[in-house]
């Protein structure tokens with residue numbers, strides 16, 4: 001049998017010429033620095049640079065994590081949207097504390113955000129919902145995200161029906177769709193280095209001011 005341990009050990013990480021990270025002159029807020037890094041990722045054609053892992057905990061403190069798409073970022077925080085009926089939706093309604101993780105491998109850059117997911121309310125959630133493609137709206141309108149599915153034919157049939165509904169009533173809104181904003185209290189920027197002198201800069205929110213500090217790698 002193949003020796004997976006050897007196979008894994010021989011895989012390379014943090015390849016190529018990675019950027020330096022000048023920590024002497026950083027923006028006042030992590031939001032601005034995040035945008036700078038996101039633009040670098042987009043310019044460098046990092047695949048799906050807006051994909052992030054969102055970690056939640058359930059009411060018993062058991063962690064959970066999955067990938068979602070970042071919808072927006074502004075001075076208030078990082079936005080994502082999902083179904084309130086899903087596992088993550090239920091977990092957030094019980095414990096609103098979440099973490100977001102971005103990793104852009106070609107750049108050796110990681111960003112870690114810790115904070116609270118705030119429900120943006122009915123109107124903004126509806127606007128986000130209507131900005132989705134027809135098929136994405138149809139999928140969401142079925143509801144039941146993260147519930148057991150008996151077989152794939154049921155999903156196919158439900159999608160056909162909901163797509164017809166969406167075409168007939170283009171402003172149909174799935175009431176359980178929620179847009180959330182993650183209001184951060186800590187944001188860490190990690191720049192990998194081939195010589196393992198990784199650079200870590202963490203912003204902490206202290207009395208409404210962002211305070212950056214370096215961390216040991």
Ligand SMILES: Cc1cc2nc3c(=O)[nH]c(=O)nc-3n(C[C@H](O)[C@H](O)[C@H](O)COP(=O)(O)O)c2cc1C
Pocket residue numbers: 048051064065066067068069081082083086087088089145146
């Ligand atoms: C690249 C990528 C993007 C995704 N984007 C979303 C998204 O924006 N919203 C969403 O609800 N699920 C998205 N998913 C699916 C989630 O990872 C997850 O499977 C689903 O939301 C159910 O999660 P839950 O059972 O923890 O609630 C995405 C998955 C991938 C791999």
